[in-house]
Amino acid sequence: MRRILWFRRDLRIEDNPLLSYEGEVLPLFIFDTNILDSLDAEDKRVSYIFKAVLELKEKLRTLGLDLKLFYGDPLDVIDHLLQEYAFDEVVASGDYDSYAKERDKAISHKLHFRYIQDTYILKPSDVLKEDGSPYLVFTPFYKKARLALESKDLSPYGLAKQGLLASSYETMSTIQKDAAVSQREITLENLGFRPQEILLDDPRKRLSDFLKKIELYAQKRDYLQEDAGSSLSVALRFGRIGIREVLRAALLHPKSEAFVRQLLFRDFYALMLFYFPQIQTQNYKYAFNGIEDREKFERFCRAQTGVPIVDAAIQELLSFGTMHNRARMVVASFFTKDLLLPWQWGEAFFAKHLLDYDAASNILSWQWSAGTGVDPQPYFRIFNPYLQSKKFDKEGVYIKRYLPQLQNIEAKYLHDESFLQATEIPNYPKPIVSHKEAAKQAIELFKQGM
Ligand SMILES: Cc1cc2nc3c(=O)[nH]c(=O)nc-3n(C[C@H](O)[C@H](O)[C@H](O)COP(=O)(O)OP(=O)(O)OC[C@H]3O[C@@H](n4cnc5c(N)ncnc54)[C@H](O)[C@@H]3O)c2cc1C
Structure with a gap:
C-alpha cells in the first residue's frame, strides 16, 4: 500500500x-x-x-x-x-x-x-439518543458518553513499520500558479507572515504539572487569578498532545471527574457542529440576531468598553492569544446582551486572536452565550459583568494585570458600575452602556424576535 x-x-x-x-x-x-x-x-x-x-x-x-x-x-x-x-x-x-x-x-x-x-474521543455515531438522534443537551450526553468510555479502547497506537516513499520532492515545495512564488523555500516570511514570539511548551510536562493539582480544578477553575486549568487547549487544538493521552492520564486520577467532563464538552460541541452545520453562521433558535453597531464593536476590539473585567480579558487576548474560560463567558455575554452586537462578529474576533481557536468550541460557546444555540440556555439568562468580576476577581488581580492604568483604583470600585460611570479615570473610558438598561433592552428584543 x-x-x-x-x-x-x-x-x-x-x-x-x-x-x-x-x-x-x-x-x-x-x-x-x-x-x-x-x-x-x-x-x-x-x-x-x-x-x-x-x-x-x-x-x-x-x-x-x-x-x-x-x-x-x-x-x-x-x-x-x-x-x-x-x-x-x-x-x-x-x-x-x-x-x-x-x-x-x-x-x-x-x-x-x-x-x-x-481529534476527538468519540465518533459522531458513538453516543446517540435511543431514537438514533444526537443529544442537544450536554448533561444526558455526558452521562451516556461517560458510560461509553468505560468500554472504549483508549490504549495508545504503536508505531508500524513504515517505509518512506523515495520522492523527488524537495524538503519544502510550493504549489503555486505563480512561478516566482513556487521557487521560494517555505519560511514564515515567504508565506507572507511576520514571525511572532511564540514559545512551544512541552504539553506532556504541562499535563503532569496539572495532574498534581487536578483535585482543586473544580473548586478553583472559575477564579480569574488562579492558574487552575490545564492550559492544554492550544496543544490539543493542534494535536501536539492527543486527547486520548490526556484522557487516559486523567482517568487514572480519583478526583478528575470535573476535568473529564470538560474534555467531553469539547467532543459534544464538535458533534453539534457535525450534525448541525448551519449553526456555524446561523442561530439555531430565536430570530433576533443583534444590532450592527460598528462604533461599539471598535471600542470592544480595542478594550475600551469601560467595563474593567471585559477590557482586561480583551487585553489578555490581544497580548497573548489566550483568555481565561470564565472571562470568555463574561465577555461573550457582554458582547451579545449588553452591546447587543451579532454573536458572529464576536466569534470572528475570537477566531482571529485565539491561539486555541477551534471552530466547534468557539461557535457553540458564542451561541450558548447569545442564548441562540442548540442547548437550552435561555436568552434571558444574562451575566452581570460587575457581579461576575466581584465574585471571580474580588481583589482585581486579573483586571490590574492587564489594565495597569487601573492600578491605583481600590478593588471594590472595579466592580462598581455607579463609581465607574461617575468618575474620570486617567486613560480609561466610562462604561459605554448601562448594564441594567442594556439587559432590559436585550430581553425585549429577543421576545419581539421570537
Ligand atoms: C465564548 C467562548 C469561546 C470559546 N472558544 C474556544 C475555542 O475556540 N477553543 C477552545 O479550545 N475552547 C474554547 N472555549 C472553551 C474554553 O474556554 C477553553 O477550552 C479553555 O479556557 C481552555 O483552557 P484550559 O486548556 O486550561 O482548559 P481546561 O479547563 O483545563 O479544560 C481541558 C480541556 O477541555 C476542553 N474544554 C474545557 N472547557 C471547555 C468548554 N467550555 N467547551 C469546549 N471545550 C472545553 C479544552 O480542550 C481544554 O483544553 C470557549 C469558551 C467560551 C465561553
Whole structure:
C-alpha cells in the first residue's frame, strides 16, 4: 500500500494513528492557501503552527520519515502528488467545520480517503439518543458518553513499520500558479507572515504539572487569578498532545471527574457542529440576531468598553492569544446582551486572536452565550459583568494585570458600575452602556424576535 499521511490537527508522533499503518508512506503537511490568505500578517497562530510543524519534522526524522511541506490549495497539492505516484489512499483525521468537510469530500473524489478517529474521543455515531438522534443537551450526553468510555479502547497506537516513499520532492515545495512564488523555500516570511514570539511548551510536562493539582480544578477553575486549568487547549487544538493521552492520564486520577467532563464538552460541541452545520453562521433558535453597531464593536476590539473585567480579558487576548474560560463567558455575554452586537462578529474576533481557536468550541460557546444555540440556555439568562468580576476577581488581580492604568483604583470600585460611570479615570473610558438598561433592552428584543 502507498499512503499519503496527511498531518493536520495531529502534529505529534506519540500515540498517533497515522503512524500505525504499515507500508510505503509520504508524510505531508499543507500550508493551505485557502485558510492562510485571509489571515493577518501578524497572526500568532501561524507562527505557532509553523514551529509545531518543524518540531514534528524533526521528530519524524528520528523514525526515518520525512515530513514534506507544501504551500498551496490542498486539491492542487493532491493532484500534483498523484502525477508522481499511484497512491492507494490518503489517511487523515476528521475535522467537522464546513470548509474542512467540503475540502475532504472533493479530495475523496480523486483518491480513497481514509478517515481516522483522533481529534476527538468519540465518533459522531458513538453516543446517540435511543431514537438514533444526537443529544442537544450536554448533561444526558455526558452521562451516556461517560458510560461509553468505560468500554472504549483508549490504549495508545504503536508505531508500524513504515517505509518512506523515495520522492523527488524537495524538503519544502510550493504549489503555486505563480512561478516566482513556487521557487521560494517555505519560511514564515515567504508565506507572507511576520514571525511572532511564540514559545512551544512541552504539553506532556504541562499535563503532569496539572495532574498534581487536578483535585482543586473544580473548586478553583472559575477564579480569574488562579492558574487552575490545564492550559492544554492550544496543544490539543493542534494535536501536539492527543486527547486520548490526556484522557487516559486523567482517568487514572480519583478526583478528575470535573476535568473529564470538560474534555467531553469539547467532543459534544464538535458533534453539534457535525450534525448541525448551519449553526456555524446561523442561530439555531430565536430570530433576533443583534444590532450592527460598528462604533461599539471598535471600542470592544480595542478594550475600551469601560467595563474593567471585559477590557482586561480583551487585553489578555490581544497580548497573548489566550483568555481565561470564565472571562470568555463574561465577555461573550457582554458582547451579545449588553452591546447587543451579532454573536458572529464576536466569534470572528475570537477566531482571529485565539491561539486555541477551534471552530466547534468557539461557535457553540458564542451561541450558548447569545442564548441562540442548540442547548437550552435561555436568552434571558444574562451575566452581570460587575457581579461576575466581584465574585471571580474580588481583589482585581486579573483586571490590574492587564489594565495597569487601573492600578491605583481600590478593588471594590472595579466592580462598581455607579463609581465607574461617575468618575474620570486617567486613560480609561466610562462604561459605554448601562448594564441594567442594556439587559432590559436585550430581553425585549429577543421576545419581539421570537
Ligand atoms: C465564548 C467562548 C469561546 C470559546 N472558544 C474556544 C475555542 O475556540 N477553543 C477552545 O479550545 N475552547 C474554547 N472555549 C472553551 C474554553 O474556554 C477553553 O477550552 C479553555 O479556557 C481552555 O483552557 P484550559 O486548556 O486550561 O482548559 P481546561 O479547563 O483545563 O479544560 C481541558 C480541556 O477541555 C476542553 N474544554 C474545557 N472547557 C471547555 C468548554 N467550555 N467547551 C469546549 N471545550 C472545553 C479544552 O480542550 C481544554 O483544553 C470557549 C469558551 C467560551 C465561553
